Amino acid sequence: MEKSIFKYILKFSSRQQVTLTLMAILSFPVLYIFYELPKQIINGAIQGDPETFPQKAELFGLNLGFSVDHIQWLIILCILFLILVVINQAFKYIINVYKGLTGERMLRRLRYDLYSRVLRFPRGTFKNMSQGEIIPMITAEVEPLGGFIGDAFAQPIFQGGQLLVILGFLFAQNPFMAAAAVALYPIQLYLIPKLQMKVNLLGKERVKRVRTLSDRIGETVQGVEEVHVHDTSRRERAEFSYQLSGIFDVRYKIYRQKFFIKFVNNFIQQLGPFFFYSIGGYLVIKGELEVGTLMAAIAAHKDLASPWKELLGYYQKQADSKIKYDQVISQFEPVDMIDELAQTEEPKDDNGLSGDLSLTNVILNDDQETAIVDGANIKFSLNESVALVGIPGSGREDLAMLLARLIQPSSGSINLGGNDISQAPESLTGRRMSYVGSGGYVFSSSLADNLYYGLRHKQISENPDSEKAKEFKSTISTSVASGNSTDDPNAIWTDYAAAGATDDDSLVEQALRVLEIADLTDDVYQLGLRGTIDPDTKKQTTDLVLQARESFIQKIANDKDLANLVESFEVNSYNTNATVGENLIFGNPTSDEFDMNHLGNHSYVMSVLDKAGLKDKMLHTGYQVAATMVELFADLPPDHEFFQQFSFISSEELPDFQAILGRVSKEHLDQLKEDEVAKLIGLPFLLVPARHRLGIVTEEFQGEILKARKIFSEGLPESLKKDIEFYNSNQYITGATLQDNILFGKIAYGEAESADRVGKILADVIAQIGLRKAIVSVGLDFNVGISGSRLTLAQRQKLILARSIIKNPDVLIISDGLSAIESNIVETIMKKLVNEMKGRCLLWIVPSTSQASYFDKTIAMKKGKIIKFGSFEELNSGDGLAKLIEDKNK
Amino acid sequence: MSLNDEVELLRQVPIFANIEPAKLKLLAFTSERLTFRKGLDLCVQGDPGDAAFIIIEGEADIIIEMANGDSKTVSQIGKHQIVGEISILCDVPRTATVRASSDVVVLRISKDLFFRLVSEFPQMAVQILRELAARLEQTTAQLAKSLGNN
Known part of the structure; x- marks a missing residue:
């Protein structure tokens, strides 16, 4: 990024800055005339010699070409004055609005640039930089910069120009007086920067401390469980209070310094009148100066005060903005940042990966320069499944992350089907590969959004709602002006083809297939049963639900054993499993x-x-x-x-x-x-x-x-x-869940295992009618809450896995992302997934060495080294695989 | 059957015999009355225990699954008897499976409620002691008998 804020401003808004400057300069002649005109009104019209009227209308040496009488001349000049007032203010208004527009555009661009940079940070940056620091930088810290950017060039020129105009006016009247009015400015110009320097340093300090503070708050929120578990709230309070006291000190110092500058400023400002009264007064008494001239000098000094003050204010603001910019930017330039092109480049073709995955002398060092992965040399075909075994700390997770290009090796190279992985664009690694690790995240949105997340790389087509698409298009030009993204987030992004689907319906089918592999179908089905739909937009599902209701009611009516399980709503009979209130109202509030x-x-x-x-x-x-x-x-x-x-x-x-x-x-x-x-x-x-x-x-x-x-x-x-x-019984209950709509009654109290038994009958009916798919798709609309908090950890991990499967990657790497799922279920998923990935590459850090037998090849790791690579039988011969990877020093 | 009938019924269960009626009413009100159809399990051996059952109507088999996988019906219980209290008393998994041999109506007493009652009413604890001792005696006799048979 540009090293200084002025470079940044010039690079992206030079045209606007020139326009602003020109407008400012254009306003000066008007301003000059505006100051000159009152003199004309007084001298020419009011005090003009009545004898000379009617006379030719002549203003500033310009012959207007008609003659006027005394009163007419006064009125014309006054109207002219009024017009000038309007023009003058209009200039100010237009300049200010344009300044605002420029500033806001630049602020938008700056925020966008910073956010884009976060997306390009190498993974290691987040070890040293927390959410609590990044968020305030992009939100609060850069906010005042917007205001400054509009002012950056126009303000000093406008105010400085104004100062010069007034000064020029004064010099034209009386050079001695004008010189007297500005006599003390050099002292201010010398003193103020010196004082301001101290404020700047304190400002830097303040920004840093506030960042630490927000980091602290973030940590408390995330670690609140530990605080309660160990009763450390008192210590947390103490620490927070300590931070606050630091900030307080700095802020208080800034206040003192700022007001000291103000004091000095005002003092020097008031020295002017002091000299006028004393020296000027002395000269008047001695008869060397006329009293009128002295009065005029004092008035002129007053006029100069306003632009001069603005200029000094600008100077302070500029110094402040410079620090803010420098401090933010320095945090957004980590080494090894991901190349911008790597994220924007589209692949040349849609061909899948084929060939080999090979590692040549790959070494990964940690911060202390110890090798975590030590000289990995290996090669296997991309149509093989590979199990990775090793004890924790053997470097297995790191190797997996290297393969997924989540970290870059310290030396050596990884070649993926003919592409050097370190140079490959994310469109290759992010579409043709997938990785399931401990850093998996569930976004606060619907299940479907989370499942299809890996299919949304680029905008496929416009928003189907043409009204909204049009609305978005009208905002594109302003996005362009700020260098922002021109993609419509509400358009269609889901790449159906990548999931092997053609439309919404077949995508749901793919989703069902993938959920089944990830062992998530039942969970989503249950969520669907507890979900609601809008019968107006989902007519088909509604009809099926009503059909299911009928069939369910019949089923329990025909079976004596089942009849006790659910008591249906019937308008002519009392439902003993519902409350008296429900019986009275007999409807869904x-x-x-x-x-x-x-x-x-x-x-x-x-x-x-x-x-x-x-x-x-x-x-x-x-x-x-x-x-x-x-x-x-x-x-x-x-x-x-x-x-x-x-x-x-x-x-x-x-x-x-x-x-x-x-x-x-x-x-x-x-x-x-x-x-x-x-x-x-x-x-x-x-x-x-x-x-x-x-x-x-x-x-x-x-x-x-x-x-x-x-x-x-x-x-x-x-x-x-x-x-x-x-x-x-013939009508869908809009506000009720799908399950309640099908049951159309109450599950009986007092029947053992009634809920389970009803669930089974319900499942039968649903399967019979072919409603299951519709219910699962309703379940896909379930909102998972903030970071998926409404799902269990195991469900979240399954969802993350499903997300990786549905995009049909050529290489799927499964690291430690399934830790919360029961081990026998993981094994079931493993078997299904090995089958699913046949002919493609599945690399899995298997939790148990015996599971390696499901895979074509096995890599055994120990202390960062690949000690053996081959078929499971090969590695398991002799003392067995478990013995092979055992680390005796531990 | 209303709450008052249930209270009457509870009074006939030995361990509740000496508890004042108001408390029994609370016990009945906060307990779930459940019907287990013939063949359903009230509880399954090895599962964690969270409740005891008082049989109001019907009969159930006590079945023990042995190490070799066979299962054997060791006893039968019926009206007014309590079952399932061992695993909530000593926090062990269910020691046997209880299966309804006819339609069985029970009062399901949750673990919390059960402990509350035992700690509040020592006479109930004594009754439970008696009951358990009687069962132990019975079991010992059975064991002796089966050892003698071999």
């Missing part, structure tokens, strides 16, 4: 309007109970429930988990209910206050007869709820209709 916990407060629900003649009954029932809850839970400590698990009444509310029960007896419920009635009536809504077995929800009561259900749905006012979707 789409908002919080009908929150089950607050039905007792809902006016429409209460009016329905009234109409059904159920209100008294509900109140009595509520009283009974409250009495039972108080009896059961009163003795438990308030924080007991049973409250959460079982009670209808939270531990905080329990005393309230106790008080109600104590004050009002069962026979005198009319003494209850209004809010107490709401509280009690709300309780029975939560009862599930099959689960709670309180003997309260009798069949008679159920019958009455059914009557109320009818009243509820028939009388539901228009305004509440959007808050509920009534259950209808």
Whole structure:
């Protein structure tokens, strides 16, 4: 990158800077006239000799070609003045807006450049540089540079020019006075840079300390588990406080220094009037100077103050920006940065890799110059599968990373199918090869986005939404002006062909195949069952789900054993596995309007109970429930988990209910206050007869709820209709999961293993109807959360593996990226993957030496050296492979 | 069957006989009532134990899987008996498989709840002691008998 901010500005915005400078220069004549005109108005018009009028209109020696009388002349000049005011301000406005545009463009370019550089950092850079340092550099630290860049050339020229214009005006009036006004400037020019230097150094220090601070915060967030495990929050606080005190000191020093500069500045500024009053006054008294001239000199000095101050301010800002730029840039120039072309170059052809992978004298040294991989010489064909064995620390992971070009060897060369891997573009290593290591990452997006991540190298075609594509196109020109990317991130990037697919549908098929290899299908299927879809856009799936529902209901209806497992929703019968509230509403609430916990407060629900003649009954029932809850839970400590698990009444509310029960007896419920009635009536809504077995929800009561259900749905006012979707066996429930849509009922309480058994029937029905693929594709829409936190570690690792398989690489390297997956499952995946990669190259650091037998060849490593290479049988002969790689010194 | 019926039933289980009804009600309310269809396993030998079962209705076989892979029904339990408490008491895996030999209705008492009750009611602990001692005696007798047969 450019070494100084001025070079950077000139390189990328010289045209804009020239334009800005020209505009500034253009504004000067106007400014000069603007200062000159008042003199004309006073001398020429107001104090003009009335005798000479009407006269020829003549301004600044220019004959305007018509004659005017006295008043006319005054009016013309005043209007001219007004016009000049407007022109003058318009100049300022245009210059400022253009400055802003230039600055913002450059800021955008700078950020983009820095981010691009992060993408090109060699892996080792991140050992010494943390997120906490990089983020503030690209975000906060460069922000003020935008403002400065617009000012970089125009400001000194504009303000300096203004100063010169005023000065020129003054000299033209009275050279002695003008000289007096600027007499002290040289002192300022000498003193200020000296003082500013100190501020600059402190500024550098401050930036560094703030970086360390944000690094510290980042570490705390990432290591918060350790903090809790070892009770070290106090120490962390102390350390943070120590850092803050350092920053405080520096900032305070900067303040003192800054205001000292201001003090000196203002002092010198005020020295001017001091000399005018004293020396000028002396001369006036002595009669050597006219008082008018002295007054004019003082006024001129005042006029000069504003641009002079701006110039000094510019000087400070420029010094500050220079430091910021230098400090940021120096961090973004690590050695061994990946060549820019290596990331932008497109491959010449789509041919796969073939031939051999060969390593010649490959040595990898660590920071202390010890060889981790020591003189590796090996060659194998790219259609072989290779197992890499060695104990931890034998250099096996490092060798794998060398092959994946994630690190560069210290010496020696690696040749991949005729390409020197160190020179190969990422379009080769990133498309034809894949690697699964411990650094795998799941991005916070959908499962599908993560799975297809390795298929998205370049924009394939435009955004299918033409409206949005057009919108994006309109922004391209500004991107170009800032040297930014012109690709549309919302366009189609997924390279279907690379995955062996042609469209969305066949891509899902490929996804299914790959998920199966990575042992992730069931997980995604389960996520899909718990997912929701929009029936308007997925008509086909919706229809299939309804079909599955019908078939499921039939299946359980025809089988006595299964009938007990799920209780279907039927408009004319009470569902004993659902709450009383659910039975009353008999629909899926789409908002919080009908929150089950607050039905007792809902006016429409209460009016329905009234109409059904159920209100008294509900109140009595509520009283009974409250009495039972108080009896059961009163003795438990308030924080007991049973409250959460079982009670209808939270531990905080329990005393309230106790008080109600104590004050009002069962026979005198009319003494209850209004809010107490709401509280009690709300309780029975939560009862599930099959689960709670309180003997309260009798069949008679159920019958009455059914009557109320009818009243509820028939009388539901228009305004509440959007808050509920009534259950209808022919209709998809939009807000419910796919599983709930198929079950269309409640899984029964009290049947052992009911969930498992229902799952099995569900799977049967789904397979029969051919819905599985659709469900898995719904599962692919599942959002995995920040860095995949909504998946288990094993699921994340499987996903990362699947991502590597779906792009059909010619070389797939599997290092230590599957550590969280159970070993027998890893072995199953291994067998499937060896089969999948037949004719291509699969290199795997196998966890157990016996697994090497699945591979064509085996590489045995020990202490950084390749000690043997050959078939498994060869290496396993004699004492066996495990013995061979054993390190006796350990 | 309502909660009160369940409380009545629990009182007939020896180890709960001396516990006050309010506590039994809590026990019943917080326990799950489950139906195991004939042939289903209440628990499987070797699995970690997280609950004990009180049989309300039906019968179940206690089956032990031996080292050679054969399994053998060693005992039968029925109404009002408790099963599965050993593995939650001493934190060992299930020592036997319990399989429903007819449709069985049980009350499933979670480990936490069970311990809470035992620590709160010493008389319950004594009852459990008795029960276990009786079983040990039974097992010893069986062992002696089978040794004599060989």
